[in-house]
Amino acid sequence: MWKYFCGLCALFLLSCTSTSKEKTLSITEQTASRPDSFASDSVMLDYIQKVHFNYMWDGAEQTSGLAPERIHLDRNYPQNDSSVVTTGGSGFGIAGILVAIDRKFISREEGVARLHKIVDYLTRADRFHGVWPHWLDGPTGKVKPFGTKDDGGDLVESCFVMQSLLCVRQYFENGNQEEQQLCTKINKLWHEMEFDWYQNGKDVIYWHWSPYYGWEMNFPLEGYNEALIVYVLAASSPTHPVPASAYHNGWARGGDIKTSATPYGLPLELKHNGAEELGGPLFWAHYSYIGLDPRKIKDRYADYWNVVRNHALSDYRYCVENPKKYKGYGENCWGLTASYSVKGYAAHCPGENDLGVITPTAALSSFPYTPEESMRALKYFYSKGDSIWGTYGFYDAFSETDNWTVPHYLAIDQCTIAPMIENYRSGLLWNLFMSCPEIQAGLKNLGFEVKK
Template sequence: MTKFASAKRKSHRVRDEAVLERVQRATFQWFVDCQNHDTGLIWDRSRPGCPATIAGVGFALTVYPVAVRRGWINRDNAVAYAVKVLRVLANAPQGEGKSGYSGHRGFFYHFLDPATGLRATAPQFWDSELSTIDTALLMAGVSFARTYFSKRNGLEKEIRSLCTALLERVEWSWMIRADKKIHHGWTPENGIIPHVYGGYSEALLLYLQALAPKNHPAPAECWTSLLDGVKAESFGGKPYIAMPGTPLFCYQYPHCWIDFRGIADDTNRRLGFDYFQNSVRATKAQYRYSVDNPNGWRGYDELDWGLTACDGPGNETKVVDNRERTFRGYSERGCPRGFDDGTLAPTAAISSIVYTPRRSLRTMRFWLKHRPEIFSEMTGFADAFNPTFDTSRSSGWVGSDRVAIDQGPIILMIENYRSGFVWEVMRKDRSLRRALRRAGFKGGWLEK
């Protein structure tokens, strides 16, 4: 390599780092601002009067240490946040009542009153359900915090103690159906929600969290039941496990915390690729879909791509470019099969950076330069935009909100790309290692 080529490559790396730093830092500021500052509970979205989301707290418990690593805050700031929010969660009452409780049997309601940490209920909000997947996302952050805050001072000892108490009181065994699949949740009004998680999805994280604790764990057979019968399909590229709808968040959430590279369970060994490779292939299939643009949506190309669950322009049908188009508000979106109304979610492309680094970086650079209306230095990227819905502007309809569960993966996946930090911390977590082994994973870092 010539000196000129070497200098050019170094210049590109510096430029890329500046882009990543800018996006991460702006997105972190959203977490700082969009929370109840007395409880630390994270708002579901950047809208006054909305409830708190326990999944958002799980992301925040991981995001704050990332901010320490990047020098945006000091460790004492992260400790203060973790102690505050963990005390609220650990001390909030649990029980079967319809109101006045944060959850039941160790699980938490999907949405909480941000001022009290108790169940979000009507008429102020709506009657939230007890959610297994959102409890799992919370506990992923709790697990990270327990491992990261490892110093021997009083506050970090308290953090570890609170984390252990929260992790060990979840009665995962209560949520297991007879066929060893995990239910979606429970409400005091109607009892157990009959739907279960089965097949490949974000539930990889849910089931591993359920396998991890010493108290009330799910049986190991649950992992086999989750993935029973899954198969690989091809959409013009390498085969991968394509879940119904194929939104990208399902290929991202588990990987925010767990490094699946080089470790394999029975399904991986049967199919010949691990879950990280599976996500790479799913992401590339989405990218190809946007480049091919079979439905003729405005803006879809090699720089504008990424479908997942996100906000949308609203439930409306209208004629655009001589074609009748049907649009939705918040909805799951995905491809090559799944619902698509021309709505692109920045989190989908950006949080794929560990899978498609060049494509994700190129898209970020393009959006920052040519779509400034979808980015803010104080809140990061808009949740979604749709160039087809509003043809009067280049980015079309732009969502006004940022959503916690879309903001979190941006910070964590960029950090995993930049340093592997979150993965490195979680590889030290004994409970995660126990869960992976119970699920039949072998190889790679798990053997060290």
């Protein structure tokens, strides 16, 4: 059904940490003393963005500069895959580097140096028809199988990387020689992504391809989840484009993607795969919208601002209603998305998959859609002190019902916080991505109405 919901549940029995540091700057040193209070909400958001960005900075894998799949601060926990980096989480982290440069958490020069390191590594790393795997072995750049047959290209995770790299290109396109060289490198990677290959000869796009197992993963991207960005990039590719018919017949299921579901009186507009009545985990409202601006796009199926905002609001209202009577849920404590839990990795969302576990990134990465509700949640989470807080900000998840948390972090959760808060504050990444001429052409080709 959902890749994150099945593959990760088993694979997250593994664990990962990173102790590597870059000497140019230690964000950890800057934030070692956790403030008790802040002069303003703006100052607090600066601090929260800085600390969570640190996962991609001080916490990065040394060779690649990319985000470790997970970091455990508990030294008694098995540390048996510390070299594994994640492409999708690193994509969000790359966006975070732009935020850090723009907010002056790091210097422009330091950020450019790290981005060159990352792009050079991605150029050397294993790719499959221009597409990276879900996991890479940090020191070697070789594929680290995510599952038995998931040992090749992962188009969805790779699109999370390219979404942010195109933001980087736009940010530095008029920069100095070193910055323009970075843009040239990014364009080469962008042009080498063979989106048309991942159609498998059909009028849809497939998530995976393996050099050993071919298309046996058999995961066509159909219906609403986190992967809208794939179709947008595929339609925008200047070298390997996918026709608009794949979007309409595949992703939109010939129009069957539309829904009349209205949880808490909030129209979802699009059917959420496997969660049609109450909505899926909140990462579906975050991952494709690191760069893609939902305020500005609508098509024959939906107004995408309504899609993401109503998704976040319905999650909030579900937690306020708290039908399962979990301790802690309410106006100040909400947010259900995929994360660690008392039962291992789980894709938390309203209904059956609500296990009483709150994942801070769910509310914090929803800042653009629910600023008041997200700020209340932020202040409540922060008030819990060191019980859910460590080097890289809020721990991945907690449960007041079970009096549970662990000092663990996941890149896919930690690295969306700084970029999405920035989209709320300034629209930085939304403005950069939407300024790409290819994206404007691709959206038009798919039949989107793009607001100015």
